[in-house]
Amino acid sequence: MPKRTKRPYITLECNECESKNYYIQKTKGKSVEIDDLKPSKFCKKCKSHTKHKAGLK
Numbered sequence: 001m002p003k004r005t006k007r008p009y010i011t012l013e014c015n016e017c018e019s020k021n022y023y024i025q026k027t028k029g030k031s032v033e034i035d036d037l038k039p040s041k042f043c044k045k046c047k048s049h050t051k052h053k054a055g056l057k
C-alpha cells in the first residue's frame with residue numbers, strides 16, 4: 001500500500017471564467033514553477049485556449 005503523503009497541489013485556473021481546470025501534483029525533486037509561465041491551456045468552459053493562472057492549494 002502506498003503511503004499517503006501531503007504534497008502541495010498546483011491548480012491552474014482559467015483567467016476568463018475562473019474555473020479550475022488542471023491539478024498538478026508536485027513531485028519530489030522536481031520544482032514546478034508555473035507562476036512565471038502563465039500557461040495557455042484548454043478550457044472546457046470557454047472551449048478555447050485561455051491564459052491560466054497558477055495557484056497553490
Ligand SMILES: [Zn+2]
Pocket residue numbers: 014015016017018019043044045046050
Ligand atoms: Zn475558461
